[in-house]
Amino acid sequence: MHRRQKLPQSGGSQMSHRCTATATEPHGAIRPHSVRCEVCVSGSLTIVGLGPARPEHLTQEAVQALQAAVADPHSWRVYGLAHARALAEAIAPGLQIRSLDYLYGLTGVDRPLAYADLAEMLTRRAFSDGHHVLYLVAGSPLFYNDAVLAIRRRAAAQEQAIRLIHGMAFLDLVLDRVYWTGHSGLALWSAWNVAFDGVALDVGAPTLLVQLGEFGSSGDALNEDRSPEMLGKLRDRLRRQYPADHPVLVLYSSGPPEYRSEGRRIELSALADQPVPVYSNLWVPSIGGPDLEATLAAPSVRRMVDPLSEVLS
Amino acid sequence: MSLRFILPPGPFPPVDPPEPDTEDELSDDFDLPEPETEFVPAGERLDLGAVFRDRLYTGHHLDGPARSALQSRLKEALESGDMAKGAEVLAAWADTWSLSAMVDDANEQWSTDPDGVSLSVLTRAAEVIELALGWKTGPNGPWPWPDAAALRAAVGAIDPERDCVLARHPLDGAEQLAEALGIPLQVGNPLALPPHVLVAPEELVERRAELGAALAEGTYTAVVLLGEPPDMPATALARGELRLEGDAQVAVDRHGLAGLLAPDAPAWTAVRAPAPVAADAPPTLDTVLDAACDGALVPGPPGRIRRGDLDTVGVLLWVGPHPPVWVAPVAVHVLRGLNGTRSLGQLAEAMGAPPDALLEVATELLRVGAAVRV
Ligand SMILES: C[S@@+](CC[C@H](N)C(=O)[O-])C[C@H]1O[C@@H](n2cnc3c(N)ncnc32)[C@H](O)[C@@H]1O
Numbered sequence: 001m002h003r004r005q006k007l008p009q010s011g012g013s014q015m016s017h018r019c020t021a022t023a024t025e026p027h028g029a030i031r032p033h034s035v036r037c038e039v040c041v042s043g044s045l046t047i048v049g050l051g052p053a054r055p056e057h058l059t060q061e062a063v064q065a066l067q068a069a070v071a072d073p074h075s076w077r078v079y080g081l082a083h084a085r086a087l088a089e090a091i092a093p094g095l096q097i098r099s100l101d102y103l104y105g106l107t108g109v110d111r112p113l114a115y116a117d118l119a120e121m122l123t124r125r126a127f128s129d130g131h132h133v134l135y136l137v138a139g140s141p142l143f144y145n146d147a148v149l150a151i152r153r154r155a156a157a158q159e160q161a162i163r164l165i166h167g168m169a170f171l172d173l174v175l176d177r178v179y180w181t182g183h184s185g186l187a188l189w190s191a192w193n194v195a196f197d198g199v200a201l202d203v204g205a206p207t208l209l210v211q212l213g214e215f216g217s218s219g220d221a222l223n224e225d226r227s228p229e230m231l232g233k234l235r236d237r238l239r240r241q242y243p244a245d246h247p248v249l250v251l252y253s254s255g256p257p258e259y260r261s262e263g264r265r266i267e268l269s270a271l272a273d274q275p276v277p278v279y280s281n282l283w284v285p286s287i288g289g290p291d292l293e294a295t296l297a298a299p300s301v302r303r304m305v306d307p308l309s310e311v312l313s
Numbered sequence: 314m315s316l317r318f319i320l321p322p323g324p325f326p327p328v329d330p331p332e333p334d335t336e337d338e339l340s341d342d343f344d345l346p347e348p349e350t351e352f353v354p355a356g357e358r359l360d361l362g363a364v365f366r367d368r369l370y371t372g373h374h375l376d377g378p379a380r381s382a383l384q385s386r387l388k389e390a391l392e393s394g395d396m397a398k399g400a401e402v403l404a405a406w407a408d409t410w411s412l413s414a415m416v417d418d419a420n421e422q423w424s425t426d427p428d429g430v431s432l433s434v435l436t437r438a439a440e441v442i443e444l445a446l447g448w449k450t451g452p453n454g455p456w457p458w459p460d461a462a463a464l465r466a467a468v469g470a471i472d473p474e475r476d477c478v479l480a481r482h483p484l485d486g487a488e489q490l491a492e493a494l495g496i497p498l499q500v501g502n503p504l505a506l507p508p509h510v511l512v513a514p515e516e517l518v519e520r521r522a523e524l525g526a527a528l529a530e531g532t533y534t535a536v537v538l539l540g541e542p543p544d545m546p547a548t549a550l551a552r553g554e555l556r557l558e559g560d561a562q563v564a565v566d567r568h569g570l571a572g573l574l575a576p577d578a579p580a581w582t583a584v585r586a587p588a589p590v591a592a593d594a595p596p597t598l599d600t601v602l603d604a605a606c607d608g609a610l611v612p613g614p615p616g617r618i619r620r621g622d623l624d625t626v627g628v629l630l631w632v633g634p635h636p637p638v639w640v641a642p643v644a645v646h647v648l649r650g651l652n653g654t655r656s657l658g659q660l661a662e663a664m665g666a667p668p669d670a671l672l673e674v675a676t677e678l679l680r681v682g683a684a685v686r687v
Contacts, residue, residue: 077529079557098557106549117550121525121557129526 042160045126045133047148049167052139053259055090057168065165066092069134079122080136086256088136097136112146119150127160140169144190144210171208174251174281176300177263179292180206191282195234203241203287209234212250212280227280231272234282242287244269247294249283250276265296316356318479318499319468320363323486324453325571326370326435327362329424358479361490363424364467365459369442370420370435376413376632380406382445391612391623400615405441407637410607410630411585412438427571429564429578436568437581453484453537454569464493471496483511484537484570507534507561507573514542521551528558535565535573588635588682596675598658598668601687606631608645608683629683638681647674653687 048065051057069076070092078097080088085097103114126133141148141164155162171188180186184205191209193199201207212234213227238246246268254260255277263283266273271282285294320327368374383406390399412434419434436455443450443457451458459467468476471494478494479501480487491498510533512520517538527533536555542548556562564572572578588605596602607630612623627645629638650660661671678684 100557102553102556103550106546106553107544108546109549113546113550121554124522124525125529128522129529131529 042128043126043130043132044163045122045135045151045155045160046163046165047135047137047141047151048165049141050084050087050136050138051168052170052173053253054257055087058087058091059165059167061165062167063091065134066095070095075132076134077125077131078134078136081138083138084136087138115147116150118147119154123151123154123158123160127155127158137167140167142166143169143171170210170279170281173253173259173261174208174283176261177251177297178206178249178283179295179297181290181293184286184289191230191234194237195230198237201238201241201284204289206286206289206293207284209282209284212252212282213276213278225275227275228272231276235268235271238268238271238284242268242284246287247285249285249294249296250280251283252277252280255279261299263296265294315475317472317476318356318358318501319476319490319494319496320358320360320479320481321486321490322361322365322459322464323451323456324482324484324504324569325362325456326366326420326423327360328427328574329363359468361459361464361467365463366420366424369446370416370438372413372417375409375416375438375441379442379445380409383409383441386444386447391618396618396621399612400619402444403611403613403618404615405444407611407628407630408437408441410632411634411636412441414632415584415634427574429575430584432564432568432571432575432578433581433584436571436578437584452486452489454571455567456569456571458486458489461493464490468494473497482506482570484539504570506570509533509535509537509561509565509570509573511537511539514538514540517542517551518547521554524551525554525558528555528560528562531560533559534561534576535559536562537565537570582636585634585636587638588631588633590680590682591685593679593686596657596672596679596686598661598672599656600675601654601656602651602675602678602684603653603687604648604651604683605685606633606635606648606683608640608648610642610645614639629678629681635682638683640677640681643670644674644678644683647671648678648683651678651684 046065048062049059050062051059066088069078073096078088078095079100080097081100085099088095088097100118103109103118104111106114109117122133122135125131135148135151137145137148139145152162152164187202187205187207189199189201189207189209191212192214194201194209213230238248244267247265248268248271249263249265250271251261251263254262369379383402387399387402387406390396390402415434416438419431419438422428422431423435439455439457442448443455446457446460446463448457448460448463450456465471473496476494477497477499478487478491480498481501481504485504487498510524510527512524517524517536524533524536528536536559542552552566556566559565561573561576564576564578566572567580568575568578609628609630610625611628612618613626614628617624617626625642627640627642627648629640629644629648631637646664647660647666650664655663657671657675658668660666661668664671675684679686
C-alpha cells in the first residue's frame, strides 16, 4: 500500500504549507506529488482530457499520465466514465479504472446531483484523504463538462490547485464537415437551451448547437429513440427566427471504432422527421451569410496517403 | 460430561478447516511464522452451517425435493394471484436444472478453497432453497435461516447443561439460535475474515466520508450495513462511493460477509453460458436428432407472469451450466419426440406435423444447443 505523509490538520489552513514540488519531472514523466514532497498534506487531483473519439486524438501529455498510472498502480487512483475508460484502456492496457457509471443509474439522483457528488467525492479523495487522483474525461475537460466545472470550483474554494491535461474537443471533429469562415463569428449553445430555455440565437452568426436530440438538460442520451421529441421543440423555437427552408446541417459521429464525422443537410422544417444518433450537433448557418457556411463539407480522409503508392496504382 | 458447542448456520455456508498438515507440509512451511495459538474450547462440535450446507446445497436436493416444493409454491402463488411471487418462483424452479449440475462442485470448492464462481452458485442456490422451503433470510446475506422445526431436528435432543451456542461473529445468528434453542451463548474465536466494519444503516450518510477514506486506504475491504438504510438519494450516493472504493463491497452487498472471501464473485447471470452448438449444415428429413436438454410447458416466462399475462410457453432446461431458454410450446413437443433413433421425417409423420414446419423447429433446437445429431 502506498503510504502518504500526513500532517496534523490542526494549526493553520491547508495553504500554510505550499508544496514546491512540480508534478512533472524533466522529460515530461509525470510522478505523483508525494514521491517528491515528504511533507505535503494533500494528494493531488489531475483531470485528464482524452479526446473525443479515437485513441490517436490523445495528447502526449495524456498518454504519459496514463502510462505513469499503469506503471505505478499503487500511487494513483484512477476514475472514469464509460467512454473515457474505453479510450484509456486502449492506451494503457491493464490500468485499473474505477467506474463512475453507477452515478447514472441511481434512483432519485439526477445528473446535476450526480456531478456535484462526483466533484465532492473526488476533491475529498485527493485533498482530504491525500490520494493522487486521476479523473479521466472524454474530449476536452473544458467543454460542457459539469463535473469538471464543479471540481474546479470546489478546488478553488479550498485553495487547492488541480492539474488539468487538455484534450481535443469534439468541436474539431464536428467542424470537419462544415466550412466555417469565421467572418461573422460563431455561437455555441446546447440545443437544450434553445428548445426548452427560450434562448434566442443571433441570426447574423452561425451557431453550433450541441447535445442535439438529448432529452434531459444534462445530457441524457443513452439512445436515439427519444430524440424526435426534443427535435420537434427545437424546430419550433428556431422557426420563430429562421424560415422553414433555412438549411441546417446535422453533424454527428459514425461511432466506434472509426468515429467518422458524418453530416446531412436538411431544411429546418424537416428537423424532427427522423431521429438523430447519440452525440449529434446542429449547425445553423447565419441568415444572409456566405453560402459556403451553409454547405456540407466533404469528409476528410483519415488514412495517411502514401503519394508513391497512389501514383503506382 | 463433555460440552457440545453448536455453531449457528450463519453467516454463510462454512469453509471447512484445513486438514491437519502432514509432516512433509510442515517441513515446507518451516520458514513461516508459527500460527497464532487459538482458543479452541474442548468438547464436541455441531456446525449447523455444515449440516445444512451438505444437506441442502446438493444436486440431489435441488433436482428432487426443492424442485417439487417450488412446483407447489408456483401453483399456490398463481392461484392466489400473487404474480410477482409466481414469477420469482418460476425462475427459481427453472434454475434448479442448472444448479443441480453446478452446486455439488461449488459446494466442494467453497468448502475447501472459496472462490467467486462457487459463491455465486451457492448464493443462487440459497435463493432457490429459501423459496422452496419457505424459510426466512438469515441475519446476513442471502442465506436462508432454517425454521424452528429444521433447527431442532438438526440439533437433536437438547441438554441446556451440556449444550451451548458458540458465537464467532456479530452477524452469525448465534444469539438468535441460542434463544430459539433455549441454551446459553459462549463467545468463541472470531471468524477469520478480511478487515471490515459493521455500520448502522442510519449512520451511513453521516459517516460516508470517513468510510470512503478507510476503504480507499485499504483499512477495510467492505462496509457491512446492519440493515437497509433509508431509501433516499444521499444513501444511494453513499453506497455508490463504498462500492467504488471497497475491494469487496460489491460482493458483500450481494453475498453478505461471504463476499469478503471472494471479492471477485461474478453475477449469477455471468456464471452460466448458452449451451454449446455444433456448426453443422441445416437438418433434413433424414437427419436423426436426440434431445440434449429437458423441455417443459409452463404458464409463461417470468417477465410475462409478473405482468399478469398467463399463457403457456415452453422452456428448455439443461442439467448443465446453461441458462433456460424460453420457446414456443411446439419446440417442447418436438424436443420430446426426439429419441436418437427416428428421423425427422418419421417424427413429422408420427406427430402429424407439416415436414417444413418441423424442420424449422428442429433447426431452432440445434441452433440453441437443445438437440444434437446422432
Ligand atoms: C456533454 S458534451 C461533452 C463534450 C466533451 N467535453 C468534448 O470536449 O468533446 C457532449 C456533446 O458533445 C458532442 N460530442 C461529443 N463527442 C462527439 C463526437 N465524437 N462527435 C460529434 N459530437 C460529439 C455532442 O453534441 C454531445 O452531446
